[in-house]
Amino acid sequence: MKEYPIGLVPGPVSVPKKYAQAWLMNFGSSDLEVDFFDLYAKNQILTQKLLGTRKSVVITSGEAMSILWGSVKSALASGDRLLAVASGLFGEGFADMARALGFEVEAITAEYDSLPDPQRVREAALRFHPRAITAVHCETPSGTLTPLKDLGEIALEVDALFLVDFVSSGGGVPVNVDANHIDIGLLGSQKALSLPPPLSISTVSARAWDAVKKVNYAGYDAYLPWIDVPKKTYMPYTHDWHGMMALNLSLSAIMEEGMDNVFARHSRTAALCRKLAREMGLQLFPVDETICSATVSAFYVPESWTWEAFDAALRARGLVLGGNYGRLAGRVFRVGHMGSQADETLVSRGMEIVRDVLKK
Ligand SMILES: *Cc1c(COP(=O)(O)O)cnc(C)c1O
Numbered sequence: 001m002k003e004y005p006i007g008l009v010p011g012p013v014s015v016p017k018k019y020a021q022a023w024l025m026n027f028g029s030s031d032l033e034v035d036f037f038d039l040y041a042k043n044q045i046l047t048q049k050l051l052g053t054r055k056s057v058v059i060t061s062g063e064a065m066s067i068l069w070g071s072v073k074s075a076l077a078s079g080d081r082l083l084a085v086a087s088g089l090f091g092e093g094f095a096d097m098a099r100a101l102g103f104e105v106e107a108i109t110a111e112y113d114s115l116p117d118p119q120r121v122r123e124a125a126l127r128f129h130p131r132a133i134t135a136v137h138c139e140t141p142s143g144t145l146t147p148l149k150d151l152g153e154i155a156l157e158v159d160a161l162f163l164v165d166f167v168s169s170g171g172g173v174p175v176n177v178d179a180n181h182i183d184i185g186l187l188g189s190q191k192a193l194s195l196p197p198p199l200s201i202s203t204v205s206a207r208a209w210d211a212v213k214k215v216n217y218a219g220y221d222a223y224l225p226w227i228d229v230p231k232k233t234y235m236p237y238t239h240d241w242h243g244m245m246a247l248n249l250s251l252s253a254i255m256e257e258g259m260d261n262v263f264a265r266h267s268r269t270a271a272l273c274r275k276l277a278r279e280m281g282l283q284l285f286p287v288d289e290t291i292c293s294a295t296v297s298a299f300y301v302p303e304s305w306t307w308e309a310f311d312a313a314l315r316a317r318g319l320v321l322g323g324n325y326g327r328l329a330g331r332v333f334r335v336g337h338m339g340s341q342a343d344e345t346l347v348s349r350g351m352e353i354v355r356d357v358l359k360k
Contacts, residue, residue: 005318008350010140010296010336011168012190012197018253019195022246030239037230039244044230046251047201050259051170051185053177056209058202058226059247061240064167064188067200070221071184072098075161075208076131077215083108083130083160085116085151088139089326090165098134106130112142112328113286118150125158131211132161138169140191141324143284143298143334144291145169152181161208167191170201171254172266172295172338183208189243192266192295193250194339199243266294266342273297273335276351280358285332295338296322301331302358310357319353 007014030036044057051057060067072094076082082103084095087110095107106128110116116135125133133155138145148164155162161183166175170185171192177185185203189195204212204223212223225236254262274284274297285298292298301307307323307330314321322334337347 004315004320006320006346006350006353008319008321008335008337008341008347010191010322010334010338011188013192013194013336013339013341015194015196016340019246019249022249023242025242025245027241027245030241030244031235034233036239036241036244037233039241039248040230040239043244043247043251046248046255047203050251050254051175051177051187051203052179053182053185053203055177055203055205058204058223058229059244060200060202060226061198061237061243062200062221063197064186064190064200066221067186067202068094068165069097070219070223071163071186071202072101072103072132072134073219073221074215074217074223075163075184075211076101076103078102079104080131081105081128083121083125083128083133085121085133085135085146086110087114087116087142087144087146088112088136089141089328090136090139091116091134094134094136094163094165112139113144115144115146115291116151118154121151122154122157125154125160129158130160132163134163135165137164137166137175138173138293138295140168140296141298141326141328141334142286142332143293143296144286145173145293148176148180148182155183156181161211168295168338169293171262172342173263173293177203189247192338192342193247195243195246195250198240199247262342263294266338269337269342269344269347270294270297272344273337273347273351276348276355280351280355282354285328295336295342297335297337298332299335301333306330307333313357313360314353317353317357319350321350
């Protein structure tokens with residue numbers, strides 16, 4: 001197994017040693033000890049603060065995909081309609097998931113290097129009467145950040161639940177769950193929280209809980225069993241105590257640094273990354289820099305290179321970046337500067353290697 005001195009993958013990100021120490025501890029059973037439920041409650045409060053919400057917070061074990069599937073299964077009943085707002089792979093993924101689950105789906109799509117048009121979303125919502133509207137805050141493969149407020153207001157207007165994947169933005173940029181009227185917000189541990197992948201965090205509104213109760217979906221990824229955790233001190237499975245401890249360390253570090261300082265650090269690092277890239281002739285993938293997320297930058301693979309050769313040359317010098325998927329595979333690559341990687345020194349060192357490789 002290879003370790004890279006400079007890791008700039010847009011998730012999973014490098015885990016600081018100070019968080020990794022949580023896995024060296026020997027806890028009791030998370031099912032039985034009051035300490036675990038206290039820790040769960042503390043993490044709920046810290047998460048509310050980080051995400052700008054007074055809504056309830058559910059923390060489950062499992063990679064973020066588990067709550068993307070679980071939220072759709074838990075909030076929609078057979079025959080319900082879902083309107084997927086998509087300007088990237090994850091937005092389209094929501095539509096694919098809902099179709100696979102048998103729901104009636106309409107997708108409002110836009111090019112990957114642009115943002116969705118709220119006016120088109122509103123027209124579709126008024127015509128289609130969806131039970132839920134889904135959106136993706138940061139489209140990690142294309143490096144864009146979709147403003148959520150207009151979409152949240154449309155969901156309110158048509159009485160649809162607003163489900164938002166902010167897996168790769170939460171913790172790096174403000175998410176403002178309440179101001180953006182998000183009913184179910186979805187976050188993973190392996191992006192801006194700088195942890196390994198095994199924890200997922202959801203914010204759930206009162207409206208969403210009503211839907212979840214009515215739908216009454218039962219399954220490994222169901223939301224309903226989590227409704228009164230930690231008050232009822234009972235969970236559907238043995239929780240990941242080590243992950244929960246590491247989450248506490250990560251959230252506490254964010255609060256200690258100050259949320260505004262953390263967001264400013266992400267913005268500064270993103271601006272630096274793009275400036276250095278411009279100087280060496282790399283072209284940003286999104287058409288307009290103002291639609292980019294502060295957590296990840298996407299660039300076209302330079303014309304004289306294949307991604308495979310470029311990637312191999314960077315790795316040989318100790319730098320690992322992100323490739324891409326779907327129609328962006330081989331064409332667009334990413335620099336992940338979220339969480340522990342939102343570090344100007346680290347990004348400068350990484351981009352210096354990119355420049356050296358391009359010169360050869
Ligand atoms: C990382 C990520 C997820 C989780 O999916 P992975 O299996 O980790 O790729 C979901 N949504 C977005 C936007 C992500 O960036």
